Amino acid sequence: MTKIRWSPPTLVALVTALFASLVAALLAAPPQARADDPIVDPIPEDPVPSGIGLVLKEVAQLPKSTPTPADMVTDTRLKRHNRINYVGEVPDHSGRLYVPDLNGSLYFLDKKTYQQHVYLDVKAQFPDFFSAQGLGQGFGFVAFHPDFKHNGKFYTVHVEAGNALTTKKPDLTPQPKTAYHGIVSEWTAEDPAAQTFSGTHRELLRIGFAGRIHGIQQIDFNPNARPGSADYGKLYLAVGDGGNGNVGDNGGDPQNLAVPQGKILRIDPAGDNSANGKYGIPADNPYANRDGVVKEIYANGMRDPHRFSWDTGGQKRMFLGHIGEHAIEAVYDVRPGDNYGWSEREGAFRFDKNDRCYLHPLPADDAKYGYTYPLAAYDHDRPPNVSCTSDSGNAISTGFVYRGGKLADLRGKFLITDIVNGKLLYAEEKEMQRDPSGKKRAQLYSMAAYDTEGNPVTMQQLAGDARVDARFGQDAQGEPYLLAKANGKIWKVVGTRTFADCRTTPVRVDHATSAKDWAPVTPSKWQFNGREVVLAEAGSQRPGPRRPYEYAVLSKGPALGSSEITAKVRLDTPVSVSNRDVIIVFGYQSDTRFYYAHLSSDNTIYPHNGIFAVNDADRLRIDQQWNGNRLVPHGAAPAVTDAAWHDVRVKHCADTGEIAVYMDGSKRPLMTAVDKTFRSGRVGFGSFDNVGSLRDLTVTGTRAE
Structure with missing residues (x-):
């Protein structure tokens, strides 16, 4: 084994280089928050x-009235x-x-x-x-x-x-x-x-x-x-x-x-x-x-x-x-x-x-x-x-705290x-x-x-x-x-x-895990193993309006009006990727006309973790949880943050336009929207540029008129 021998000039040069690198790294690093720094978003948790x-x-x-003296009113x-x-x-x-x-x-x-x-x-x-x-x-x-x-x-x-x-x-x-x-x-x-x-x-x-x-x-x-x-x-x-x-x-x-x-x-x-x-x-x-x-x-x-x-x-x-x-x-x-x-x-x-x-x-x-x-x-x-x-x-x-007798909820x-x-x-x-x-x-x-x-x-x-x-x-x-x-x-x-309490019967579609039950955008990117529907290869952006890159539409069963989708989903992209996602499609009428619920580990930017409409134009965010006009924008809490299977339920009421997305058996929706753009259509599953899996899919609803 050869031993390295360090001469004094070499050591000095090495120490100098290391010190210069350390200083450069410190200058490049973002400043650490001090104990008394201003707080930009004091309560990040939203209702x-x-x-x-x-x-x-x-x-x-009650009757109209005016302030007194009326001629002194300057505040609209x-x-x-x-x-x-x-x-x-x-x-x-x-x-x-x-x-x-x-x-x-x-x-x-x-x-x-x-x-x-x-x-x-x-x-x-x-x-x-x-x-x-x-x-x-x-x-x-x-x-x-x-x-x-x-x-x-x-x-x-x-x-x-x-x-x-x-x-x-x-x-x-x-x-x-x-x-x-x-x-x-x-x-x-x-x-x-x-x-x-x-x-x-x-x-x-x-x-x-x-x-x-x-x-x-x-x-x-x-x-x-x-x-x-x-x-x-x-x-x-x-x-x-x-x-x-x-x-x-x-x-x-x-x-x-x-x-x-x-x-x-x-x-x-x-x-x-x-x-x-x-x-x-x-x-x-x-x-x-x-x-x-x-x-x-x-x-x-x-x-x-x-x-x-x-x-x-x-x-x-x-x-x-x-x-x-x-x-x-x-x-x-x-x-x-x-x-x-x-x-x-x-x-x-x-x-x-x-x-x-x-x-x-x-x-x-x-x-x-x-x-x-x-x-x-x-x-x-x-x-x-x-x-x-x-x-x-x-x-x-x-x-006040409600203690009345008529409104149990x-x-x-x-x-x-x-x-x-x-x-x-x-x-x-x-x-x-x-x-x-x-x-x-x-x-x-x-x-x-x-x-x-x-x-x-x-x-x-x-x-x-x-x-x-x-x-x-x-x-x-x-x-x-x-x-x-x-x-x-x-x-x-x-x-x-x-919220979104509409009838979603009598149509029922389940046991849809074979290739004949689905119509993917790119069939070669999908696997149907009889138990799961797997998007195995990430999609690529396509011409036309900004919308999910790759998805498969459920072809089994009829198009639906009001619908309820229940399934288990998993994000197969590594957890280390911050913007990974899968989507649940509903109200699908064509490749440029549909709704989708975006389930993501990131809730800080406009395209992620929300409910969207694609209507012959770039996807439009319609959920009520997004507030992009604030100093620190974010939407609903991230839907999926790990590599485990998660229960998802999407309810769409065609007549009222109500849409609710539930995760993991919660009685409270994670995301909500009210929109009447699409009152009927099919459902689907996919992603933008990630991979993921779906199983235990059940779709119920009313037959589209």
């Missing part, structure tokens, strides 16, 4: 399809049909629903006929009433005392400007440069059973805000509290930060316990130990015995606490829907003394007031601050061409809608648990919607506008309603449906 659809029956349309988002923002039921067993309109009127509706009338013109009672600027300004909310039937008391919140700013003084510390007052009033009806209000009112509390948004949002009573309990008759107020609680003169207000902005307050309308003597401060409030703070505070650290509700079952918890700044729409579990972190935190992320675009990771010592983080959340997925300081088009409006689900786009979501209440680290959140699920004829619809279609301004409400039995400012309509949820 997943639930397979549940709400059947919506239109029951009313205020120019709605009207500005109704909730529907509830008067707690007196009279069967009357109530609906407040931010523009000034309180409506009553008969629960059986839905005939409507103005119960109280709130606007007319206050000369300085203001609703012309700010999305939440005007007559914001109404809450009926749980004993309204006997005492006739209810409570409203409204906004004043103009002369009120100089003639009236806020009761709690106002923000510098106060421009608007939020007022809570108590009304006492002479006859609680009357159809129009007659009685008296008094002011309870006045709060000063510098901004035109994020004022006093919801006010309400705990429906679980019973007479004699500590919480009975206590009024909760969700008070926003005034619109700029992270910068300027009122920066930090949500963290300042000496001011009311950015808090949930809790007061006793029947008491008198407040500073103004018009209401009481409950003795069990978390800061009732602490000096130098607002004793009305129940929880703090909020930007825009839009809606809250109590679960009437389970642990009887109080939940809050919180609208975020940069990215996070969140649901919190509200307990006395909680701090939700704004403006130091947005959701479970660090907020940096000097970074107007992105959130940042939590610091290593975050636990010492004691912030409470969301039970569930979703992010804005801001498109790359939209300014990070502009309206993202997302805002959460939480409903919804029991135990916390209902959510996005105000802007009208998307319908839920989380399982039992999965909504606190995590001090902020890392664990309940999965959010998306719901479909149907009209009473069974046609799939969206809230945008029902509202006739891309901006829905949607919100949930409920009646005394806990049955849900939806409403929209866009057209002032109210829909009752009268049932549920399973």
Whole structure:
């Protein structure tokens, strides 16, 4: 064996070369993320399809209304049909629903006929009433005392400007440069059973805000509290930060316990130990015995606490829907003394007031601050061409945990809608648990919607506008309603449906594993061994529109209308290949006209892991899970990531256009679409440029017309 002898010059040259190579490699390598780098996609997990659809029956349309003063309206988002923002039921067993309109009127509706009338013109009672600027300004909310039937008391919140700013003084510390007052009033009806209000009112509390948004949002009573309990008759107020609680003169207000902005307050309308003597401060409030703070505070650290509700079952918890700044729409579990972190935190992320675009990771010592983080959340997925300081088009409006008796599919689900786009979501209440680290959140699920004829619809279609301004409400039995400012309509949820729940009988095709049962694009690339259908050789791109390169169409049996395909598939391309795929073809009419479901290990680019239509043009993605307009695009979770066999089920409803793709026995679809391009056709199996196998194929359906 010959030994290598190294001379000193040779060693020096070798070390120098190795050092130069190492430096070059380090320079070429991508930079490692630092602990405080901005987070581009804070919540990469999207809501997943639930397979549940709400059947919506239109029951009313409230009259048109305009903001006051009308000549001051400059924001087109205020120019709605009207500005109704909730529907509830008067707690007196009279069967009357109530609906407040931010523009000034309180409506009553008969629960059986839905005939409507103005119960109280709130606007007319206050000369300085203001609703012309700010999305939440005007007559914001109404809450009926749980004993309204006997005492006739209810409570409203409204906004004043103009002369009120100089003639009236806020009761709690106002923000510098106060421009608007939020007022809570108590009304006492002479006859609680009357159809129009007659009685008296008094002011309870006045709060000063510098901004035109994020004022006093919801006010309400705990429906679980019973007479004699500590919480009975206590009024909760969700008070926003005034619109700029992270910068300027009122920066930090949500963290300042000496001011009311950015808090949930809790007061006793029947008491008198407040500073103004018009209401009481409950003795069990978390800061009732602490000096130098607002004793009305129940929880703090909020930007825009839009809606809250109590679960009437389970642990009887109080939940809050919180609208975020940069990215996070969140649901919190509200307990006395909680701090939700704004403006130091947005959701479970660090907020940096000097970074107007992105959130940042939590610091290593975050636990010492004691912030409470969301039970569930979703992010804005801001498109790359939209300014990070502009309206993202997302805002959460939480409903309630459904405990009603008519909709079994919804029991135990916390209902959510996005105000802007009208998307319908839920989380399982039992999965909504606190995590001090902020890392664990309940999965959010998306719901479909149907009209009473069974046609799939969206809230945008029902509202006739891309901006829905949607919100949930409920009646005394806990049955849900939806409403929209866009057209002032109210829909009752009268049932549920399973997505793509159409008849796929009587035709049945199975035992199709021989060559005579299939028509491949390139027969030489296929193997039929009597047990499996094998695409053994990758296909090549062909002339014509962009579409799968190689597939085989099932020739056995007739062409089908509605169909259901069940099979086992395997991706035979090595797992080390990132973009491997197989496809399930359906609605096939010709080589340039068909649908296919793309099952891939990659979900980050447009052509992968989705549902597509080829219609004499390049394949078009039609599934509802893809969002390619965001900074970090992706679709549904990867369908197949290994070399094992996987169960796949594809359901296609020809009449409604519904398409659902299920994997591995899941009751919830992985991908969904609604498209009526092809209402009949054949099925098939293939890939773009990979290899794979299929077995245990069964196809059922209706014979094509």
